[in-house]
Amino acid sequence: MKKEKFFQMIYLLFMMVVGGVAGAAIVKYVEKLGGDFIGSLLYALFCFYLAFFLTVVIHEGGHLVMGLKTGYQFLSFRIGSLTLVKQDGRYAFKKFNIAGTGGQCLLMPPPSDDPLQVPFVLYHLGGGLFNLLTAVIFLPLGLWTDFFYLKILFVLLGAISAYMGVLNLLPVKIPVATDGYNILNMLRHPLEREALYKQLRINGLMYEGATPAEIPAELYEFGGETGGIYEGMEKLLKASVCIEKREFEQAQKLLEEYLEGPNLLTIYRLEANCELLFCKIMNGASDDEIEKLYDKELKSYVKTAGKTQISKKRLLYAYDLLYKKDETAAEKEYAAAMKMKNTYPNVGELKSELTLIDYIRNLQGTERRTA
Structure with missing residues (x-):
């Protein structure tokens, strides 16, 4: 219990440091541009929330794609509390949430007489991999372009994706187990x-x-x-x-x-x-x-x-x-x-x-x- 709380504190401290550094960098960049400082700062704030939302969607989408690719059946796709489900062959929106999660993609593994033979790595790896792929694409684009509106959005999307991808693949419990932890745990204990x-x-x-x-x-x-x-x-x-x-x-x-x-x-x-x-x-x-x-x-x-x-x-x-x-x-x-x-x-x-x-x-x- 104490060890888990320690990692939670480290995680929160790390988030505060990263957020503070990112915020200071954005403010400095906006000041350097001159012009409408307040308007530019509000746009950057909007881009932050948009980038975070897109990062969660991409992460859960990664689980969905990799899960379906390995034979899993779609159950639900949740962002925040908004949940898309498939019931009786029809899609519908429902409402649900789990503390400590920004989203969740639930799939059902295929029936098997030998559960140990059912693939699990790609399903769990998909979210973090898609986040890292997003970072590889959008961080260079954001650093390359001089167009303010695209630069802010692309850099934030790339940075948040890299952060979420790396954090999710680290084998830790904060307070729910990350995908990286789940993978390592199942490799160690069949x-x-x-x-x-x-x-x-x-x-x-x-x-x-x-x-x-x-x-x-x-x-x-x-x-x-x-x-x-x-x-x-x-x-x-x-x-x-x-x-x-x-x-x-x-x-x-x-x-x-x-x-x-x-x-x-x-x-x-x-x-x-x-x-x-x-x-x-x-x-x-x-x-x-x-x-x-x-x-x-x-x-x-x-x-x-x-x-x-x-x-x-x-x-x-x-x-x-x-x-x-x-x-x-x-x-x-x-x-x-x-x-x-x-x-x-x-x-x-x-x-x-x-x-x-x-x-x-x-x-x-x-x-x-x-x-």
């Missing part, structure tokens, strides 16, 4: 490949409409200790099945076992704690247990993730209705969850969550079971 393959298959089947409990049980078996960041992940996934089946005590046991494991990424730890909090509420844990778990860090994560993730609305609905006994606050969370019905990209998850929310709603007026 069972990690199988674990990721099965997770992507599960996710793909859920996008097609299957709930966690409807997915074949063999996809939840990872074949032993993986030795990497997906160590014990099957417990987290099995817990989602138990929660859907309302086997909350078994789900709590699996989640507690998972959280005792090594190599936990911050985002996985927070997700597990969210589900553990829900199970403790449903199992009638003491007030002290619930308040201790629902600390400042988890509250911040739930608040952010709850903007687009229905599972967090389900958690908050149970927290307000069954634990806090605050029906007014609970109804706000219920209404927010219902608003997500037409914009949620993961059909199977949506079905499972709506069923759970209805179950919680039917408990209204009953006394919460206490330990």
Whole structure:
């Protein structure tokens, strides 16, 4: 945990330094040109945001192209929270987001009796490679041209692409694992490949409409200790099945076992704690247990993730209705969850969550079971 936070601090410091140097260079260049300083500076700022947006699109596009090239099936393409999905043969825009990510391209690997033979390097490498290719093209063009408007745009696009490409291919966790880290991790630990393959298959089947409990049980078996960041992940996934089946005590046991494991990424730890909090509420844990778990860090994560993730609305609905006994606050969370019905990209998850929310709603007026 301390090591991961150290790398996060280094990463943020590096971003501040790079941003400061880039900003100072742009200001100096604009001053040198003379003329409308404020107007030129505003244009440079606009180009920065445009270049950043294009860099994210190119990065996720790289994953898409390389994934499709190696036999993967398209599921969704997300920039920010805007998500393009393909469901029932038709494309539609939905809304979703994951903390710590500017975008995401989700693909489903092809069915295979031997997951270790399914290609994975190009899919993960594609984003960073496309960014570096963009940098190789646009940085020289930006330095070569004397036309101010193109120079600023091209240099920023090239510089941001180079930065994102290099950073993404470095094997680090900040706080999510980079593509470079994923590749190195799976090369070192072959069972990690199988674990990721099965997770992507599960996710793909859920996008097609299957709930966690409807997915074949063999996809939840990872074949032993993986030795990497997906160590014990099957417990987290099995817990989602138990929660859907309302086997909350078994789900709590699996989640507690998972959280005792090594190599936990911050985002996985927070997700597990969210589900553990829900199970403790449903199992009638003491007030002290619930308040201790629902600390400042988890509250911040739930608040952010709850903007687009229905599972967090389900958690908050149970927290307000069954634990806090605050029906007014609970109804706000219920209404927010219902608003997500037409914009949620993961059909199977949506079905499972709506069923759970209805179950919680039917408990209204009953006394919460206490330990």
